[in-house]
Every structure is written in C-alpha cells, then in structure tokens.
Amino acid sequence: MNKCRRCGVIIDGATVNCPLCGAHVNEGNIPSVYDYPEVSVKTQKQIVWQWSLFISLMAIAVSMVVDLAVNKTITWSVHVLFGLALPWICIARPLLLKFNLRKHLSWGFLGVIALLFYLNGWVNVFAEPWAFWLGAPVAVLVWQSALEILCIADKSGRADYEMSLTKLCALSLICIGISFAWLKECTWGWYVCAGRGAIDVVALCIFAKHDYFGELKRRLHI
Amino acid sequence: MKNEMFEREWFRLDNAAKIYPAARSAKWNAVFRMAAVMKSEVNPELLQQALEDIIDRFPSFRVTLKKGFFWYYFQYITELPKVCEESAFPCSMMPVTGKDYMFRVLYRGNRIAVEVFHSITDGTGCITFLKALLFRYCELCGAQIDEMGDILHYDDNPVPEEIEDSFGRCIDRSKGALPRTEPKAYQIKGQKEKRGVLNVTHGSMPFEQIHAAAKRFGCTVNTYLVAALTLAFMNRQQYERKSKKFPVRIQVPINLRRMMGSTTLRNFAGYYNTTTPYGEWKFEEIVAELDGQLKENINEDYCQRFINSNVSLEKNPIIRVAPRFLKTFFMDISFYLVGESVMSCAFSNIGNVSTPEAMKEYVDRFEFVLGAQKYMCNSMTCASYNGTTLVTFSRTSKDPILEREFFKILTEHGIEVTVSSNRR
16 A cells, blocks of 8 residues: 555555545555446436427527517417427437336326317317317326226236326316316216216225225325 | 234335435435445355345335325335345435335445435434344354344344334424524535546544544544534635635534434434634634534434424424425425535544444444535545544545545544545
8 A cells, every 4th residue: 555645645555546636656456345346427318318308498488488579479489389398298208217107108198188289279279179178088088098907907006007097087077177167068078087087986996995095095194 | 924014004204304305306316325345255145135134124124215195105115125236336326216125235346335315214224224234144154143232133023113203203392493594604616527426535544543633632533523524624715715705514413313212213313513604713723613512502402403393394284285296396495495505514423333243253344425415515424443434525526625635634633544435
C-alpha cells in the first residue's frame, strides 16, 4: 500500500490513482478484497425517450399558444395535440415501461376512447356526441370482456384484474351521471356497461369473496 | 407454519416509510446498503441457503409495495428471494412495486451486501437482518457458534413487536410537536455524474486512534466526526467565496428504539439537524458547539415531539381522506422543502457492530453505504467493527471535494486513514 503525498492518506492496493486528489500512487493494479465491480456507464435509452417526450410536450404547448394568439380559440392545434399524445399513450408508453398486460390494455383502451372523442369533435364538433353515447360504451364493453378473460386465465395476478373490473363498473356509473348532467338523458350503452360491471362485482363477491374483499380492504386501508 | 400469522396479510407502511414511495422517481429511490467483507470468497449456494433459512424470521422483509387508494401498503410475497452477483453501482435503482422484493442480497468476491429500500426498515433493522444472514452463512460454512449475542436466530418465531409501527404506538400529543421550518443550508454542488453512478469512498482507520482524538477534544467519536464534517463544509464554503453564506447543517439520525422501548425491525428513527452558522471557526469551537447542541437536544422530550410532529400529520383527517396521488404530489414537494434543502449532508453512524467471537474469524469488516440522495450530492456513514472504523462517503458528483477536506482534517489530527474507492 502506498501513501498519497498530497493527501497524507494510505491508498488501498487496488487503486492506481488517489481517490481524493487523483495523484498517481500505484504502478500495478493489485486486486483487493474490497474491490467493487467495474461498471461501464451507458447512455440510457430512457434519456432519449424523455427528451422526445419533452420535445412533444413543447410542440403541443407552442402550437396551442400560437393557435390561441392567431385564432382566439383552439382550432388546428388540437390535431397536433392528438397527433402527438396518442402515439405516446398507445405506442411509446408500452415500449418504454416494463411489460404489464393489464396496464397496457387499460392505456390502449383509453387511447381508443380519446381517439373516438377526437374524431367526433373533428367531424361535427360534438353536435351529435356519438363518441360518448356509442363509441366509449362499446370500447368499455370490449375492455370489460378482455379483463374478464384475463381474470379467469391469470391466477397469480387475479387481484389486479378484479380491481380493474370494479373500477370499470364505477367508471360506467360516473359516466351515467355525466350523461344526465351533460345531455339531460342517458343512452342504453352506459346502462349496459354499468349492468355488466355490477354483474362482475356480484360474481366476484360470490365466487371470490375472500380474495376480493381482502383486496378491497387492502386497497382502501380498512 | 412459522409465518401463518403474516400469511395473506398486509402491512400498513409505518410513518417514516410513507415518504419514500412518494418521493421516488424514475431516476431515484431511497436505497441504502449494509455489507460485510468476509475473510474468504463467498459461496453463492450457501448464501442462498442461508437467505432461505432466515427470510421467515423477518416477515417485514418478505413484502412488496402495492398501491392502495389512500396509501401504499406492503403485501406478503410467497416466492423466495434469490441472491445475485453484484454487477452494478452500489445502491442502484430498485424496482419496488409489483412482485419484487424491496431488498436484495448481493455477493461478489468476499463481499456480501444487503441493499434495502428505506420503506421496509432503517439502519438498525438492516444490520439485524445482515447479522442473522451472516450467522447462518457462517454456520453453513462450518462455524461452531455457541453464543448468539444480539443476533436473531432463524429458528425462533418472529414476534408481533418486531413488525409493529412504533411511531403509532408512541404518540403522546400532550408533549407538543417540533417546528417544521428551517432555513436553507449550505450544500456542495459539484459537476453531476451520469444517472445511476454512485461514487463510494471508504476511509478505514483504527478505532483507538479516532477514539483518542475524540477524547483529546473532550467529546464522543460521533460528535468528533460530525465536527470534522462540519469543518470540511466550512472550509469549502470559505474557498468558494460566494457572497451569500449559509449555515452548515448536518442531519444526525437518532435510533428511537432505546428511548421509546421498541424492538421493531421496521423504521423507527428520528433525526436532529446540527446547525453551525457560517464564520471563522476553530475545530475546538465547533466541537464545543456541536457537543452542546447534541447533548442538550437529543433527549426523550425531543424524540417524543419528533414523533408527535410526524404522526400528527399522518393522522390529520384531511390528509387521511385524500387519494394517494394527491398525497404523493404534496409529499414529494415537502421532501424537498423540509427534507434535503435544509441540510448540508446526512451522517449516519451505526456505531460498533457486535458479533459473536467465532464470527470474527469469518468477517473482516462491515460497510454501510447510503445511496444517492435526491437533491444533495453527498452523504456520509460510519461503522466500526473489530477495532476498525470505516467512514464511507457516497456522492453523485464527480469531484471528491468533501471527502478530501474531511480526511485532510483527520490526518492532521494524526489518524492513519486508508482510502479505497469503487472508481479507479
């Protein structure tokens, strides 16, 4: 072991340069029991993703500001918003994050619903809100079916699917409320979704009573 | 079934644990490491066997983090943990949600390391786990260990007191709470390393020498080290010549177990921030100042008020009914405002690690490394074992400014320091 003349400390055998001042102290690279693995520092792909997300958000913000300044309302910038946001939700997110079928499915369906609203707004500026009374309920029904199949098939992660089904039931009820508040009436689509959600919840209460209530208690900290 | 009492159960996070899942981000989570360097190369098969033997003794470690509607919670895991060969920087990012354990056991060469996410335990809990693991590992290696000391035996049943949330039990609102606001403290801002890089510098020194030096200044080893660290910050601030000067504030953790009569293996630590205003200080003056602060303030009354102030926030009815995502947002902000920006550095000292005599033939030294801090660049720890004290700095900046100043002070006091680092 050598001593660093500048710092006055003894340098452990494995270290070539003084870790404090960088002065050259050892000739050879003598292995030591206190060695750590040598780790190469790679540029992470997340940095690239984060920069592209930042640029997308900036593009959306700038286009909206320009649109507002020129037209006094949001017109063409909504296309920029959806054109950039939807690929992020439906494509970039699943690629960027660790694979989780339930989460990707949820984000995928949310993306589809958002796309329907976008098309609805583009075609007739919600004069006829078919995205809300037909498109979204159909998407929710397909979503419920997918979750039901996965809930039966995936025994290890069943609790998460059970909770997602419960959330969809709650979402349908909330949409019925919104429907009455917005359109002063509610279409059959949301009643079907809520009814199916209620059947799911009742079935879970009967057939998976212990697990389901246990999970609900955990999630709600009861 | 040893763990029948915990099977299919879930734990609420204790009071101190709640901040860490909220404050974590894609770049950072609160991980720290306790490691032991053995006198011979580690056998991975025996280490795996030892881990499987002891895991049921520590039910609070056999959990994963789950998201509830109001709070995060811990869920019991049935799969056994696996030991892994160390291949990354110490305290690297740990995936803590889903089905993953919130700790990992690593081995490489002679070193056995336990890295934990701070939500499941504090330093005392982690060293208890590591000692139990080493005890079993040494037994499997053929050691005859008759006396247990304070080591928890893998064959004993865990008791409920070990997994209790002691913060909740010890609240006494009649004693009042601590004020929350503290002004900003001086921090060393160096050029940042790339994401995920943690520079670790160990300084090993004979305990006798450091004890003698502390005695010369009429203080404990802990106060002596805090004083040296404070002086290192002072010297640096003088060198920087910035017009606005800040006080140096060192965060010193307090083990609340002894004062509050707890045996929990979960988080039960408080902290006290020592404050030294900027000025021309001599080392003796800093020692006198810090000795006074630590003796005067670290007592039962302070600890009680510390617990009260933390728990009263958690029990606030408005906070309780707020959904988790809102809590997470505000806790993350408060972590910066009342957490890291008000201190210069965290210094954690686990003191002298005791093991049975027979284990000293197998264990060379104990290491304690704090992971990267979210906003600060530096942190320092200390662990003593078998007559040797090991001071460890971890830093996310490139230049070892603080450790250079710190070890310079120690060598000037006649202490022989042997330095090693994970970066060559």
